[in-house]
Amino acid sequence: MSDNEPSIRERLASRPTDEANSGGDSRVSDVSASDFQQTHTDPSAPQEHLTGLQFAEPLGPPRELTPAESKSAERKVSALFLLSVVGVVGFVLVYAFGEETYDQPNNWLYTPLLGVFMALALFGVGAGAVLWAKLLMPHEEAVQERHDLASSAEERAATATALKEGLAQANLGRRPMLLGSLALGGGALALLPVPFLFGLGRFQNKEIKLGTTGWREGVRLIRQNGTPVRLGDLDVGAVESVFPDVDHGTKLADSPALLIRMSPEELRLEGEAAEWTYEGHVVYSSVCTHLGCPVKLYEQQTHNLFCPCHQSTFDAAHGAKVIFGPAARPLPQLAISVDEDGYFVAQGDFSEPTGPSYWERG
């Protein structure tokens, strides 16, 4: 294996070493003309504009293009640039004359056509520029020295001295009272914006309270369209999304619930939870105790309630206890009964706060 190819290694190696070092500390200046020599061009020609550079390959295209090839390359690049004109004209025509409304089924092409013409316009200029550089600009392997990033020891010392001198002139070391009072004053100033944070949180609004919902004693269970739910509306195995019949009841984020009817013997609740049901009807909060997604997927046979966000699964027959997934707590149960008109009403708020856990929740 010979090493005869015109490698930069050899050319660099053959360079007289004193010339390479002639700049003295080459770290400091990488633009000193005497440090470098042009290896490829007539040394007598002025090259000031290339100071600091060497070229590993001769300037010029990788191989000589014939006049025909050169002309063809030029045509290709120009054609791409002109493609942009086509793209822009097409875009403007579609934009101006295409109907954009979606109530007419024939106009589904509007946005796709805009995209195609816009892409044409952009590709034309982009591909033209890249091709220009690749086909018609000289390929070069320019070599530039890196300067050393670290400063010299003297430089560092001088800077350190300047910093220290400034501190000395400010007399900080000799006047502890100044330093102490500045620390206190500055610290106090840093606390000034904190009240504005309280303003952001609306802490003055005492009505906002985690852990309470729109449900109160005697509030009817309504559907999303506002109609109340009556005993007998649901067959065994059926479910209904219910909301408290209060102002904006269907919009309250922590109040949505799910009314489920199963046959009373399937419902296995213990203690007072059993008394919160009514003839096989049971109501759970439909706000997931994990991160607050609506738990609305109900599997009739298994009585499983499933959250589509993170797959927590609750067993509705057993007090909505968690049987799978990242949720830790059962869905809170809403105590219900039926009023004199036969409509479902709440006996009070949920058994515990609905929705995701929080520190003060208890």
Added chain:
Amino acid sequence: MSVVQKGADGLGRGIDDRLGSSNFVRRSLNKVFPDHWSFMLGEIALYSFIILLLTGTYLALFYTPSLSEVVYDGSYIPLKGVTMSEAYASTLHISFDVRGGLIMRQIHHWAALLFVASIAVHLMRVFFTGAFRKPREINWVIGVGLLVMAILEGFAGYSLPDDLLSGTGARIASGIMLSIPVVGSWAAFLLLGGEYPGTELLDRLYIAHVFIVPLAILGLITVHMMMIWYQKHTQFPGPGRTEHNVVGSRLYPVYAAKAGGFFFLVFGVLALLGGLAQINPVWLYGPYDASQVSAGSQPDWYIGFLDGSTRLMPNWEFYLGGYTLSLNVLLPTVVMPGLIFTAMALYPWIEAHFITKDKRAHNLLDRPRDVPTRTAIGVASLTFYIVLLIGGGNDVIASIFNISINQISWVLRILCIVGPPIAFVITKRICLSLQKSDEHLLHHGIESGTIRRLPTGEFVEETVPLPAQYRLNLTRVAGDHEAIEGGHGDPGYDLEAVGHAEAPRSKGFFRPKGVSRVDPEQAERTEVGALEPSGKPGSPPQ
């Protein structure tokens, strides 16, 4: 002299008279950039960001960040008469009643996905080639910061349309804030202006999305670029390339033409996607309603790993004297990403101080196989990430392949613990065997397939020696820099030391014991003398 040239001369003189800018401009034009396809990945991120600024500014002219209720009366018939927030209505307005509004929205969304994706891939390139090493650690940290900012920016923007999907995402985010011990509910109230959904959510997210976060990203990008410019780009090893130079094409004209053209190519691809590939069709999801969600809800891809970690986490929650600690939310959504991004940011120092003990500056990049342990760490981390990403789609996988979601979740839970170590070991073995095959190539040459019979009757296999530039790549590890330095003046580094990509105390990090990467020919004829003249296969090089 033509009129144009006269004008240009005059303009140049006028500017230089006032700014003295000639020297700076010339040096900038002559700045050399090394060329490699993988160096374009960061460019894609930069260009995506510019496109995001352009399209986002246009969208902001029409979008209203308000939760006030309106009745929709636009062109999209299925939602006519539906009560919805002004934010959602204005998003529908952009999509159906602003000319070219839909394509702007779709380009913006695609550009956002590409922005985060190109940052992630760029980061992998920088990691696996060791470009984060001294002196570029600060820029690595800025890059990690940019990744975090990009994810936050994406999430804030994703939540603005106030459709069913994005509203659900915002609700989950508020739940995550609530899980933070002690200050959680304060933090959530601070952002929302009250209990979820509050009244302020969209205003706050909007200001974050169009002002605060983009400003931070813009600032970080500026510093990132200035440091690349000042420290000069890294380069892959090759003929004539050393730790002390940079080899490539000058900024002007070749690099500028290529990079400038590339911007338009990236924009073109995004325009094509924005026109042809529908993304986030919010009109199909309907307005946000706290009591509804559709099955198969998926966030944008870059949130997917957090969604996955949340889904796979066991339901650990503790109750301490009247207070609740929700580790089932806190660990996968706050602690884990916090640890991951911190570890990422600190990795350059972790590697230099605890693994390689190599505190020197490096401008030449590593081939991933030459640094098996780092490569294995990277692949193990990616494995963890990908398992979480798959976990984020476990419901979709379950319904497509008709498998139990509980089984998928359990398999993934186990995989995210067991997978990374397995990936680590496998990757390291692959790297080491690739090194061995390099060594074989180096010493044996390329098999020509020709068997020659010698006059003595002996049969020998003919091999073709590796061409010089490949030999350089393969032998670099063994300390070939001196050979390609070719008698440069001392630039201030310890050449002996820099020549060895291997640090003295860390052989295992770089290669298997007993593998020689010394080029036999180099060893025999080199005059620089840093290599062991004997350099025989099997002996560790110095």
